[in-house]
Amino acid sequence: MEQEGGLMNVKPIKLLPATKDYIWGGTKLKKLWGKRADTPTIAECWEFSVYPGSASVVDDAMFKGYTLDKLLEKHPEFFGEKLKNYKKFPVLIKLLDASGDLSVQVHPSDEYALEHEGELGKTEMWYILDADEGAYIYYGFNRGYTREEVASAAANGSITELLNKVFVKKGDCFAVPAGTVHALCRGVTVYEAQENSNVTYRVWDYRRKDKNGRERELHLDKALEVMDTGPAPMEQSANARTVNGNTVRKLVKTEYFNVKEVRITGEYLMYSPDSFQVVTVADGSAVFDSGAVAGKGDTYFLPAGQMYKLTAESAVILVTSL
Numbered sequence: 001m002e003q004e005g006g007l008m009n010v011k012p013i014k015l016l017p018a019t020k021d022y023i024w025g026g027t028k029l030k031k032l033w034g035k036r037a038d039t040p041t042i043a044e045c046w047e048f049s050v051y052p053g054s055a056s057v058v059d060d061a062m063f064k065g066y067t068l069d070k071l072l073e074k075h076p077e078f079f080g081e082k083l084k085n086y087k088k089f090p091v092l093i094k095l096l097d098a099s100g101d102l103s104v105q106v107h108p109s110d111e112y113a114l115e116h117e118g119e120l121g122k123t124e125m126w127y128i129l130d131a132d133e134g135a136y137i138y139y140g141f142n143r144g145y146t147r148e149e150v151a152s153a154a155a156n157g158s159i160t161e162l163l164n165k166v167f168v169k170k171g172d173c174f175a176v177p178a179g180t181v182h183a184l185c186r187g188v189t190v191y192e193a194q195e196n197s198n199v200t201y202r203v204w205d206y207r208r209k210d211k212n213g214r215e216r217e218l219h220l221d222k223a224l225e226v227m228d229t230g231p232a233p234m235e236q237s238a239n240a241r242t243v244n245g246n247t248v249r250k251l252v253k254t255e256y257f258n259v260k261e262v263r264i265t266g267e268y269l270m271y272s273p274d275s276f277q278v279v280t281v282a283d284g285s286a287v288f289d290s291g292a293v294a295g296k297g298d299t300y301f302l303p304a305g306q307m308y309k310l311t312a313e314s315a316v317i318l319v320t321s322l
């Protein structure tokens with residue numbers, strides 16, 4: 001290890017996800033995004049996670065056997081000064097393959113979730129990595145409704161008629177603040193940055209049964225308490241700017257995470273003085289100055305305060321920091 005001005009010079013650190021297999025998962029994360037799991041299908045890859053029991057694994061000779069939470073414990077300096085502003089670790093990054101529809105759901109705010117669940121709430125963002133022809137999502141309501149109208153539509157199974165149905169394509173981006181009712185639907189592959197929380201209130205699950213013949217639990221009462229029943233938030237249409245020949249789109253900035261998309265054609269320098277950066281390749285492949293190759297679907301952790309260079313003929317990367 002080189003020492004420079006007291007700061008260790010650390011190469012980009014590759015992360016391997018904790019994988020989850022839910023009833024709506026498919027085979028795309030294995031076949032198209034290079035992911036591995038013992039299960040035949042994968043619903044979610046938790047690419048950047050310190051969540052208890054579901055932490056990502058560090059795939060690096062120097063930190064052999066580490067999970068991301070252990071890296072945080074041993075090398076808090078890698079994560080940067082900004083992290084000290086948070087009582088709980090703020091962000092979790094996932095890839096999702098919706099081979100079936102996800103339940104219609106809503107997440108609470110921090111205030112509500114800390115009081116009722118002892119966890120953070122969940123504000124999230126989606127970046128569409130890929131979408132089948134005709135694929136759509138549900139994103140908020142198609143107009144304002146009363147809580148009574150929503151409650152009776154959820155009870156009689158007509159709730160999707162009240163939702164804002166949005167057809168999606170690769171590269172589309174949505175901010176999903178806590179309280180926004182939503183569902184990812186069949187045929188979308190998504191990059192999701194979210195608060196580091198697992199609190200979901202299910203509103204409607206299409207009366208589906210799991211392999212044991214049971215319907216999954218709904219949480220309509222809590223959902224109605226936290227839900228914004230006004231019309232859907234504005235969709236994100238981020239402005240692109242060109243930086244040294246590369247195109248940068250600032251996608252979503254919240255108090256928990258900051259996500260941008262970079263189209264690299266040539267060289268791209270990455271430096272963040274006070275926060276870590278997490279790089280996931282959405283298209284193509286790129287090479288770090290360390291020689292590490294970042295292929296489609298790979299996620300790398302870049303410690304704070306160090307300079308990195310990525311080189312690509314043509315690649316699209318997503319970069320999340322605090």
Ligand code: ZN
Nearest residue numbers: 105107124182
């Ligand atoms: Zn959600």
